[in-house]
Amino acid sequence: MRAFVGWFLAxxxxxxxxxxxxxxxxxxxxxxxLPGDTxxxxxxxxxxxxxxxxxxxxxxETIQASCVDCHATELDEVDDSHPRSKFTDPRNSDRVAIxxxxxxxTCHREHxxxxxxxxxxTLPEDYCFHCHQDVGEERETHVGLPFDGCAASGxxxxxxxxxxxxxxxxxxxxxxxLLEAFRFAVLPSGERTLEAxxxxxxxxPNGSRWRPSARELSIWSNAIHARGGVNxxxxxxxxxxGEWSLGVPVAVCGECHEPQRAGxxxxxxxxxxxxxxxxxRPSRARLAMRETAPDGGLDCxxxxxxxxxxxxxxxxxxxxxxxxxxxxxxxxxxPHARFEPAPGTSPEAVEKTGTDRITCATCHLPRVVGxxxxxxxxxxxxxxxxxxxxxxxxxxxxxxGLSFSIDALADRELIRRNFDRxxxxxxxSIDWALGRVAPDSNSARRKDRED
Numbered sequence: 029m030r031a032f033v034g035w036f037l038a039x040x041x042x043x044x045x046x047x048x049x050x051x052x053x054x055x056x057x058x059x060x061x062l063p064g065d066t067x068x069x070x071x072x073x074x075x076x077x078x079x080x081x082x083x084x085x086x087x088x089e090t091i092q093a094s095c096v097d098c099h100a101t102e103l104d105e106v107d108d109s110h111p112r113s114k115f116t117d118p119r120n121s122d123r124v125a126i127x128x129x130x131x132x133x134t135c136h137r138e139h140x141x142x143x144x145x146x147x148x149x150t151l152p153e154d155y156c157f158h159c160h161q162d163v164g165e166e167r168e169t170h171v172g173l174p175f176d177g178c179a180a181s182g183x184x185x186x187x188x189x190x191x192x193x194x195x196x197x198x199x200x201x202x203x204x205x206l207l208e209a210f211r212f213a214v215l216p217s218g219e220r221t222l223e224a225x226x227x228x229x230x231x232x233p234n235g236s237r238w239r240p241s242a243r244e245l246s247i248w249s250n251a252i253h254a255r256g257g258v259n260x261x262x263x264x265x266x267x268x269x270g271e272w273s274l275g276v277p278v279a280v281c282g283e284c285h286e287p288q289r290a291g292x293x294x295x296x297x298x299x300x301x302x303x304x305x306x307x308x309r310p311s312r313a314r315l316a317m318r319e320t321a322p323d324g325g326l327d328c329x330x331x332x333x334x335x336x337x338x339x340x341x342x343x344x345x346x347x348x349x350x351x352x353x354x355x356x357x358x359x360x361x362x363p364h365a366r367f368e369p370a371p372g373t374s375p376e377a378v379e380k381t382g383t384d385r386i387t388c389a390t391c392h393l394p395r396v397v398g399x400x401x402x403x404x405x406x407x408x409x410x411x412x413x414x415x416x417x418x419x420x421x422x423x424x425x426x427x428x429g430l431s432f433s434i435d436a437l438a439d440r441e442l443i444r445r446n447f448d449r450x451x452x453x454x455x456x457s458i459d460w461a462l463g464r465v466a467p468d469s470n471s472a473r474r475k476d477r478e479d
Contacts, residue, residue: 058075058077059074059075061077062074062139063139064138064139064140064141065139065141066138066139067136067138067141067144067148068148068314069148070138070148071314072296072299072300072303072305072308072312073299073300073303073305075305076303076304076305079094079303080094080095080138081094088131088133091131091132091133092130092131092132092133095132095133098294099132101294102294102411103187106187106188106190107188107189107190107193108187108188109184109185109186109187109189110129110186110187112129112130114129115128115129115130116130123159126158126159127155127158127159134151135149135150135151135155135186136148136149136150137150146415147414147415152176153176153179154174154175154176156175156178156179156184157175160178161175167460169456169460169463180438180455181415181416181417181434181437181438181455182417182434182435182437182438182455182457183455183457185415185417188415188417188418190418190421191417191418191420191421191430191433191434192417192434192457194461194464196430197430197457197458197461197462198461198462198464198465200425200429200430200431201430201431201458201459201461201462202462203425203429203430203431203432204429204432205428205429205431205432205450206427206428206429206432207425207426207427207428207429240260244335247335247336248260248335251335251336251337252337253335253337258284263276263280263281264276276328276329277327278292278293278298278301278327278328281328285404287398287404287406288404288405288407289407290408291405291406291407291408291411292328292407292408294408294410294411295407295408295409295410296308296313296409296410297326297407297409298326298407301326301327306325307324307325307326307327308325308326309323309324309325309326310322310323310350311323315351315353316351316352316353316354317350317351317352318349318350318351318352320349321349321350321352322349322350330346331346331347332346340387342389343387343388343389343390343393344359344365344387344388344389347388347389347392348360348388354444354445355443355444355445355446356388356446358444358445358446358448359388359446361446361448362445362446362447362448363447363448364386364390364391364446364447365385365386367385367386368385389405390423391419391423391424392409392412392413393405393406393407393409394406394412394422394423396422416437416443417434417437419433419437420433420434420437424436424437430458431458432450432451434455434457434458435451435453435454435455436450436451438451438453438455439451439452439453
């Protein structure tokens with residue numbers, strides 16, 4: 029009898045555990061089955077195993093297709109020194125035998141936290157050696173350099189060298205630390221009152237009359253949507269939905285602000301939304317966040333507000349309301365935060381910020397030029413953040429020279445303190461590049477900053 033009871037209890041536990049695991053697989057938290065921690069780039073979507081894996085979980089082609097689905101646009105935009113086509117070229121078959129860079133997972137394995145470094149790299153840092161062991165014979169400046177330093181800030185990137193290739197270095201190698209002309213512009217402003225718009229109440233789709241509060245009308249009537257002629261129903265009852273909604277989802281905002289929606293969807297802020305998971309919230313972040321940060325799911329109104337859409341608030345205060353890492357906390361006392369343009373500075377053709385001051389968004393959510401020459405805010409902060417050399421052409425060189433920018437971004441301590449002084453670290457890449465061309469030839473090859 030005792031044996032039967034023990035057998036029955038064991039069977040009950042086994043069945044209960046099986047049911048629990050089965051539910052976890054189908055509708056529960058599948059993070060229970062992770063073979064190891066995911067990288068910082070993917071941890072937000074680790075519940076959705078199928079976003080990367082097929083049913084077999086080990087199908088390399090399926091995983092590669094998943095990588096391309098998310099990162100193809102980013103790779104298309106860069107000046108990739110190691111495109112996949114280089115490794116599919118039969119003439120480079122010997123290189124594939126050494127490093128099969130046809131597949132992202134060759135260098136970026138997931139669930140390997142002990143081997144994962146910056147940018148999710150899981151290869152040893154001397155991986156460049158395998159193909160470039162003779163570089164010292166080609167470049168005397170490289171004799172004696174360590175092979176784990178090729179990808180150091182300011183030298184080389186495997187994928188993106190737009191700001192580091194030699195011709196660009198020689199063209200801008202003699203730029204001063206601080207440029208005379210800054211590319212800042214203030215957004216156009218406008219005043220349109222509620223009375224001028226002639227709107228007092230709106231029809232809800234069901235035929236009833238809905239009257240917003242006086243405060244809501246006051247806020248809305250002085251905000252950018254009212255100036256653009258967009259009333260309440262434009263956001264709360266789009267024609268394709270037909271129902272009045274108090275909340276406005278990201279998709280509705282994207283009907284008018286598609287570039288911003290796309291950037292948000294590709295960002296750390298919005299990647300859970302596009303993966304059809306509950307929205308990202310500060311408590312999920314691996315970066316340091318304020319204990320007082322509101323822990324609601326992130327969407328457009330998290331930073332812009334429900335009706336005000338204050339660009340100045342969204343550009344700095346909204347960021348600092350959540351982020352509490354040392355770089356963020358140091359911003360308000362930094363030279364960037366204290367910067368004011370010289371009196372009479374004329375706005376440039378390219379709008380770089382929503383205010384006449386440098387903000388968090390100036391660098392991390394910069395204004396870029398889209399189709400038709402229209403400027404918009406790039407809402408994907410990863411667009412120019414990792415590796416940080418991406419910021420050089422799009423952000424840093426709006427105010428600073430190339431050499432200063434490279435040195436500043438290579439100085440980790442300076443970044444931590446939010447650039448409170450000039451860089452103390454010097455990257456010699458520009459010196460080496462200028463040394464390979466005659467000074468008069470270099471001067472003749474200089475081009476303007478829009479190159």
